[in-house]
Amino acid sequence: MARFLARRLLFGLLVLWIVSGAVFVLFFVAPHDPARLIAGKLATPQTIALVNHRLGLDRPLPEQYASFIWRLLHGDLGYSYYSNAPVSQLLASRLPVTVSLALGGAVLWLAVGIGVGVAAARRPRSLVDRGGAVLMLAGLSMPTFLVGLLLIYFLFFRLHLAGITWFPPGGYVPLAQDPSGWAQHLLLPWVTLAAVTAATYSRLTRRRLTRSSMLEVLGEDYIRTARSKGLSEDRVVYRHGLRSALTPVVTLLGIDLGTLLGGVIVTEQVFGLPGLGQLAWQSVTTQDLPVIIGTVLVASTFIVVANLLVDLGYALLDPRVRPS
């Protein structure tokens, strides 16, 4: 187990190194001139040279890369070209927003997705199954920004015209400052995330819980072992059968959460939430290299860690895949 973990960890670090290197290269391949952007249109060549010097952009590329890696190994992500704030501080200030958004959304899409999936699996090909599938798929079939804008149109704009002000159109209130305001501001973004995500979960749950899949799981040797130990039928079905039937859902959740925690770009953009996704988008459009690399590294770290946890969780939930 320790060897397995160590190997996965090493691979994760390799991914991070390659991703950051790729972004670094991409940035210098791009026709760009951050110094000119910072100094403004009327800047003299001297000013631009000065800015370039201050940012270290006048040094040879390998040297820049070496110093980037050196600082990274010391936990220093550098400073934003624009605000001069430390990148780590920028990332830390954005993280709570994205975590609130991703976790709340996950709770909602798990409840809806698994709920619909279970209902559909109980009565395959019934009206609930068919109707549920079409409704869920409609969410999956829409671009996220469209779902968000529909919600803003009907639940903010139309309700506002009618004098009802339940939902704000966007913005963020910290949880510690005002818990109910926090939830109120995040409700529409949560629904947006759930609408575009729940379909995958309901589909998977339904497939795993239908009679044929369950019978397949219950025909496994380890189920027979469990029975032969004299466990009650309920315990066999729920504790051993259901657990392995639903491990793919856990895998999916881990990967989805890992992806989202790195920044929910579109949803944050639509609802004006100051999270990691918005920071990433802003840094790309302003060619703010230290911040771009910072957000990409954070996003990749979340995905790598999520994959690691999924592998671990898989081993815990399904004893058959426990690596030696």
Place this chain on the structure above:
Amino acid sequence: MTVTAPGQAAADAAAARPEAIQGRGPWRLAWERLHRDPVAIASAVTLVVIAVAAVAAPAVAHAVGHGPDDQYPTIGLTPAGLPVGPSRTFLLGTDNLGRDLLVRILYGARISLMVGVVATVLATVAGVVVGLAAGYLGGPADLVLSRFMDMVLSFPYLLLAIALVSVFGSSLTISMLVIAFFSWAAIGRVVRGQALSIREKEYVEASWSVGSGAMRVMFVDILPNLLAPVLVLATLLVPAAIVFEATLSFLGLGVPPPTPTWGGMLSDSLAFYQVAWWFPLFPGLALLATTLAFNLLGDGVRDALDPTAGRAGGGGDR
């Protein structure tokens, strides 16, 4: 009552009997199951209609007399410069530049379908080739290719897609390549898993024993057995690619204007939804009808074939 010659009756019976005991292959069975699925049939019909509409776009443009990029500042805009609603001249109204929305939606269907299909074909070919090679060759080749696929799957892909497009500039080709690049690994992983187990079957061994080379075993013996899951994944990848393109357009990084795309029209319409309901509504409906039909058809095909397939891309561009 009609009288038939005894010989005739015997011939009829002979003709009927092979029919009664005719074996039905898995594809035929799947086809029959699909045929009995009303949702799948309706989806397929919808897609055919959309494809025909896309092909007929120039004809419609000719019939109504408006090109996709023609602007009508006098009749296509209100005196205040806002889009005009559906009328005899503009059946679905106009957009913010006074262009015929109907004609643009039809031309947009061409782009959306092309992006969806081309990106999917690229991703599927790459995924099948890499997945087959990894699963069949095994050993170090498998290790390297699998790790590479894992790596692509661990990229924060919308973020990298944005970075890529902002570097290379937005164009139709770049959009399709970027979408394909972030989709093929999901297919590759499924193909690898299946190839890994099929490799151990007796008929593959038999093929080896009569002297088939690696290429022949991979593409003639193994590949046909993978078609079912690959078909399902590919069908589900098309709507994901269409949605991805719309998302890129929303972020201003899709196919550049004035080329009509549904995603581009939707993002253009955002500033006008309060005064011109038709502007976001019709492109939105066109997009939803297409992606929903592909998703429902994909589900139907999956139910009909019942392969143990994983999840294609999509749902990731949030």
